[in-house]
Each structure stands twice: as C-alpha cells, then as structure tokens.
C-alpha cells in the first residue's frame with residue numbers, strides 16, 4: 001500500500017511506494033537487458049502480463065495480433081482504492097496512494113524506436129493514451145495524470161521494450177499547480193495563453209523551430225534545460241490529448257516521427273524522457289480557481305528531454321539545469337540533418 005505524503009520543508013508531495021521495491025531491477029548493481037524471449041511486453045507473451053485494459057486490435061483480448069496494448073502496472077506506485085481520506089498527525093499529512101498506474105506497450109516490436117515506427121503505429125499509440133485519459137477522467141477522485149516515457153538507462157528505463165506510463169493521482173503535483181497559477185496570471189494580463197504567445201514569438205524568431213505538421217510545431221525552447229530538448233505544442237487551444245481529432249492525431253504522429261528521426265540522426269540511439277503536460281483530469285480544492293478558465297488559456301505540450309548527462313547535486317539542490325548546447329545550435333543541426 002502506497003502513501004502520498006506532504007513534504008512541508010520543500011512544499012510538495014512525495015509518493016512512498018514500498019511496492020516499487022519489488023521491481024526486478026531495483027537494487028541490482030548491474031543492468032541486464034532482457035531479450036525478446038523473456039520480455040513480458042512482446043507479442044505472444046500476453047499471458048505474462050495482467051489482463052489488458054485497452055488494446056488496438058480486431059480480435060479477442062489478451063491474444064497476439066495487436067498494435068498497442070494497455071495493462072495495469074504490476075509494480076504500481078499508486079492503486080485504485082475506495083478509501084481516500086487524508087490523515088493528519090501534527091505536521092505529518094498523508095493519504096493512501098489512490099490512483100491508477102498503467103503501462104502502454106507502444107508496439108509489439110521489441111527493438112523498435114520511435115524513429116522507425118510506422119506513422120500509423122505512432123497514431124495508434126496516441127489514440128491509446130487519449131482513450132485512457134478520457135476513461136480515467138470519469139473517476140472524479142483522479143485529479144492529475146502524468147504521462148511519460150523513459151528510454152534508456154540514463155532515463156531510468158527498466159524495460160527495454162518500448163512503453164509509456166500513465167500515473168493518475170488524487171492530488172495536483174506542486175509544479176503542475178504552479179504552472180496553472182502562472183498561466184492564469186499571464187492570461188489575465190495579456191488576454192492570451194502563455195503557450196500561444198510563446199509559439200508566436202518562436203515563429204517570429206524562427207531560429208529555434210525544428211519542424212511543423214498540421215497545427216503542431218516542434219521547437220527547441222529558448223531556455224532549454226536539456227541539450228537538444230524539443231517541445232511540441234499545438235497552434236490552437238487543445239488542452240489535453242483527448243481534445244484532438246483524427247487529423248490532429250495523424251499530424252502529431254507524423255511530426256513525432258520526424259522529430260525522432262532528426263534527433264537520432266544527430267545523437268544516435270539516445271536516452272531520453274518524454275512527458276506530456278496536459279490539463280488536470282478533474283477539479284479539486286487545489287486547482288478549483290483555475291479549472292473554469294482552462295480551455296481559454298491552457299495548451300498541452302509534449303516535451304522530449306534527451307538524457308546525455310547525469311544530474312548532480314547542483315541540479316538536485318537548485319532545480320536549475322546546466323545545458324552545454326545552445327537551443328539555437330541544436331535546432332539548426334536538427335533542421336539541417338539528413339533524414
């Protein structure tokens with residue numbers, strides 16, 4: 001059973017999840033790459049995972065012949081529980097780790113990467129995430145969903161088969177709440193959303209734009225935290241993946257493939273984290289003031305963070321990252337690279 005505890009010193013939440021200690025690689029001193037033979041995410045190994053929650057397939061569930069599969073995480077950080085009452089003991093505030101932790105198996109192909117997936121496969125992956133988000137939204141206890149991918153050892157990946165995770169929480173993470181607040185302040189001052197204005201400014205500056213497809217633009221942000229960091233943002237007000245129509249999904253899939261091909265052409269098979277930032281799932285006491293205005297000022301983004309360097313004490317103690325590659329140079333290399 002996991003616990004969501006409030007850290008009073010640093011003013012944020014922490015997930016205490018003893019369940020995660022049982023993951024096969026935890027505490028291991030050497031990293032062993034599992035092969036396709038014993039990989040639970042490979043096609044034909046469906047019986048090695050819990051029953052699927054969603055799949056893109058034409059046949060019976062939990063059989064081979066699918067393009068994307070979603071399963072509950074066996075080593076989950078949070079779980080759906082009935083009791084979500086918070087506890088208070090002096091300064092110690094905690095609540096049970098109510099939530100959902102799901103794994104999206106991006107493709108049946110063990111060794112594939114985004115750069116060599118078919119566009120239709122990436123579109124199926126986006127559709128699977130979108131369907132899961134709109135389903136999780138129905139549970140009013142779930143407030144915020146983190147959707148992310150870890151690829152490679154430097155990025156904290158523990159399974160080499162391409163996969164994505166969704167962790168839906170009963171609280172607003174501090175950073176996400178701060179962004180909602182700053183976003184609303186910006187909107188009230190300027191009458192436009194921050195992402196909307198950022199895109200207008202990036203398009204005027206041109207130097208950090210990487211590629212564009214349909215209503216989506218990929219650029220290396222002006223203050224990139226990571227070398228070759230890329231953000232993908234929509235040109236219109238789309239606050240969550242489940243706001244996208246079929247054309248949007250097709251354009252976004254094409255753009256993601258292009259961006260990954262360009263990144264790989266420069267960096268090889270690089271380690272990275274990818275994170276979706278989307279509007280909260282539901283309203284609660286923390287995000288209530290922002291919720292009614294979200295559609296006007298909040299736009300979703302996808303952030304690709306290549307993990308070329310490990311983080312150290314400076315980064316952990318200040319939250320400020322040191323990036324040795326200027327985003328202007330990174331964007332130029334990505335635009336001009338041969339793909």
Ligand SMILES: [Zn+2]
Pocket residue numbers: 035036039040041042043109110161
């Ligand atoms: Zn596999």
